[in-house]
Amino acid sequence: MQLSLALARSPLESVRDALLCEFGPQRPVTRMDPISQLVKSSISGRTLDAVSWNAFLRLRAEFSCWENLARAPVAAVARIIQDVTFPEDRARHLTTALRMIEEKVGWLSLNHLKGLDVDQARWELQALPGVGVKVAACVLNFSDLAMRALVVDTHVLRVAKRISLIGAGDATQAYHTLMGLAPDTWTADDLFELHWLMKRGLGQMLCPHEGPKCGACPVKAMCAKVGVGHSADVLAWRPRG
Known part of the structure; x- marks a missing residue:
């Protein structure tokens, strides 16, 4: 009997379940404030996580509050974060963005975004400056x-293409395709977990840019790289909208 399209599972559920079996649950332990x-x-793009974390910790040690960072000279901020990619551009964009938030909100806070629809908050x-879909x-x-x-970084983008969740595109x-595949019942924590599983687990441990470990991959049946193509649930699933 052919599976009803209405009952078909999203391929993201199959990916999530397979990666959970391999790596276990991955839930956020702590969350920072939005600023x-x-x-x-804002300083993490195209930069190793360890490098950007160290740069962030230096900023936090240098400035007693983020309001002081907003008013700091760009050159001084760039020196503090000099080991990230494009430090001058990131320093200029970041300080400008913080001042823009202050001007719009009246103080340096993004807590008002909680009251908005997620797409409205993302567009805001x-x-x-310097904020694209990933940073947002x-x-x-x-x-x-x-x-x-869902945070779509370079690792998530690469593996999502390899396992045929998305086609060509930036x-x-x-982001829009994968969010369309995410079940409505999934929470923010579920999407955090999916990001971790696709980035850390699949993208960095099993399927790096060079030398993917296909034999150990729990989602290799979905992978175009190994010549299998789409799995049955990808063919059955139709995104919302």
């Missing part, structure tokens, strides 16, 4: 806003 998360995520963040999703999902947004297109 701190914005600072951290993406209006800030980091602020919404990783911070104590805890909103339903991170913005991937």
Whole structure:
């Protein structure tokens, strides 16, 4: 009997379940406030996690509050974060973004985003300099806003293409496609977990850019790289909208 499309599971559920069996549950232990998360995520692009975390900790040690960072000279901020990618650009964008938030809200806070629809909140963040869909999703999902947004970084983008969850396209297109595949019942913590599983577990441990460990991969049946193509649940599933 053919499976009804209405009863078909999202392929993201199959991916999540397979990776959970391999790596176990991955839930957030602590969450930063949204401004701190914005600072951290704004300096993290194309930079190793350890490097960006160290740069963030230096910023936090240097400035007693983020309001002082907003008013700091760009050159001084760039020196503190000099080992991240494009430090001058990131310092300029970050300090400008913090001042824009102060001007719009009246003080340096993003807590008002909690009262918005997730897409409205994302668009408000993406209006800030240097903030694209990835940084916006980091602020919404990783911070104590805890909103339903999937962070699509380079690892998630790469493996999502390899296992045929998405087609060609950039991170913005991937974000919308993957969010369309996410069941409505999934919470912010579920999307945090999916990000961890796809980035750390699959993307960094099993399926790096070079030398993927296909034999150990729990989702290799979905992978176009090994010549199997789409699994049955990908063919059956149709995204919402």
